[in-house]
Amino acid sequence: MSETTVTGVPVSGWKRLAWILLPLLVLAGSIAWIVASDPLRSFDNGAPPVEALTFERTILNETGIHLMVRAGGSEPMTIAQVQVDDAYWRFIQDPPGEIERGATAWLNVPYPWVLGEAHMVIALTNTGTAFEHEIAVAVPTPEATSSQLLAQAIIGAIVGLLPVAVGLMFYPALRGVGRGGMNFLLALTIGLLAFLLIDMTGDAFELAAESAALFQGPAMVVLAGAASFLVLMGVGRWRGTPTGLSLSFFIALGIGLHNLGEGLAIGAAFAAGSAGLGTFLVVGFTIHNVTEGIGIAAPILKERPPLWSFVALTALAGGPAVIGMWLGSLAYAPQWSALALAVGAGAVLQVIVEVGAFLLRSNDKRSAFTLSPTVIAGLVAGVGFMYATAAFVKI
């Protein structure tokens, strides 16, 4: 190898600035030239602009149907007419006029919608392109009244806080377990987290597909998940690998972000007024989430954490369900729900890695543990329990 070294040519501050500005000026000049001379003119084949319209929010109230739409076409879009159930209706657009790419507007239609029935809304643009939006079951959209917020908080507590608290109440009973029992519980935790990871990722991609194209849903989900994973890994290992109580807090955070995403989706369903079947679904969901508490408790079985930490763990893991409910029913948009779920998926992946590392470290014979029937049983039990109880809530 030659000994060529980059001799540190002393570049003065001004020169450096000039070298940064030059490429930027070339870029700005190029854009100005493209806009001014329109070299793409020869590609103009007379085709109409590509149009895309996403319905992000639906509000039904005593003044009719209100829809928030986001334009995503190659040009600003004009909504010329609105149909509801195959009939043209007067509507007021707010703000009026063309909708710029990426911008949103409300379409307010004074339509006498029918409680409990389905409606189909079609927005027609000036080119005659039709964009459909189905209101599967028309019910009044919840409003941010104190009683409404309280009711939603109670539901959020039932599906979020209650099961975590119940799971953590196994803590005294589990304290006495030996090495095998500990391995089983940690493997169970990994299993249930793996289920949540798959579940959240699927939901995140599903919501991403509903959102406007300019958000690039799938890429956003992957990048947000990866970023959240890396940030939490970095934060978690800032002062050594997390163990014990700090690991429990990371598990609680991951589960909390999962519950935030769940809350958003439940709140959105609440606002959209989907059909309902019964209370047993809430019960099923609560049972489904009880394992989350056991998982949070697993890393601290060999410690004696202060009592407040249990309250904090419960609040961190279950509380976001309440916040999610509120946000989801009052300010729902598919892309933000997808983002929240993606961040949650990254957090869940981080705790899977950390719980796995914890399991590895707490066993001396590392090669033996991986094949241990106890660990395999724990993994299978974790995934299996989550899968089986999910059957209550998936129809």
Next chain:
Amino acid sequence: MKSEDNYHETLTRRGLLLGGLVAASGAAVLVSGATAQDMAGHDMSATKAEPAAAHGDMMTVGEVDYARNGFDPSTILTEWESGTVSMLPDGRTLRSFEIEAIDKEIEIAPGVMFAAWTYNGRVPGPALRAKEGDRLRITFKNFGSHPHSMHFHGVHSARMDGVPGAGLVGPGEEFVYEFDARPFGCHLYHCHALPLRRHMHKGMYGAFIIDPDPEKHPELADVARSRLLGTPENARWQELVMVMNAFDTNFDDGNEFYAVNTVPHAYAKQPIRIEKSRPVRIYLVNVTEFDPINSFHLHGNFFDYFDTGTNLTPTLRTVDLITQCQAQRGILEFSYAEHEAGQYMFHAHQAEFTELGWMGMFDVVEA
């Protein structure tokens, strides 16, 4: 009309969960003694229609720029294209028409542009009107981007049929259709280039009316004279031409807009003035594509109907609704003489067509 398959119910896991949540929240609220938002309560009184509008809020928004379109539904109702008249050596009348096919973007509904194919720049094309027995000479020039033709519903030779091989005109070319005007009645012409359906729904159609010659129908000469444009008997009548059409703006083989004479709700926003002392005659033509049948229903009144207009006595008496298959047409005659003045609605009685634009009003006035 479109298929209803997009109405499939979508039930999600959360949707089902929601029912439980609602139940749980109800219980929780009962416990807390507070009152949750009443989900069952459902009051639509705030959406009441303005009393001034006949159809309330169920209406297209805005106005069509008729000046830019180059035609106004309110004036084409009574616009007859009678051609240039001259005398043949044998003493018969020669009626010459000049028709051009033009590609033109028109505003078919407020704010909605449609890349139409037109006759003389308008949709429907000019309402051609002749007298039974006239010699007709139609010079057709194609300034469009596709081959077009004029296929007349009437009696003519195979060479004059306006189908591929007989009078189909390529872009930049021209053809002269020549035949006698018969039988008398309410007919239509349309482009018969292929694919037919596209050439039809892009706007290439128009009414073709042949008035009966009273001398040929001595037994009903008065009736024939009342239908012959230019006679004093005919001047008494208020004659209107209505072409029931529709537009598929997103090319899914289903119509987004329905109307008579192209613009949805045009006659609802600008009602057609009817002097109650004068009888009304409507030349009604159905050229709606995709939907096999269209209809006409008159409010508060009944009419006599002359299917295809080829008879001087009604084919249906005292009806308030008739249906027409694609390309079917006929003449409606009625009078509001005995009525009080006011606004009388007319529309297709397929409610879907009505609500997608095919609805108008007669403004019956004392006169």
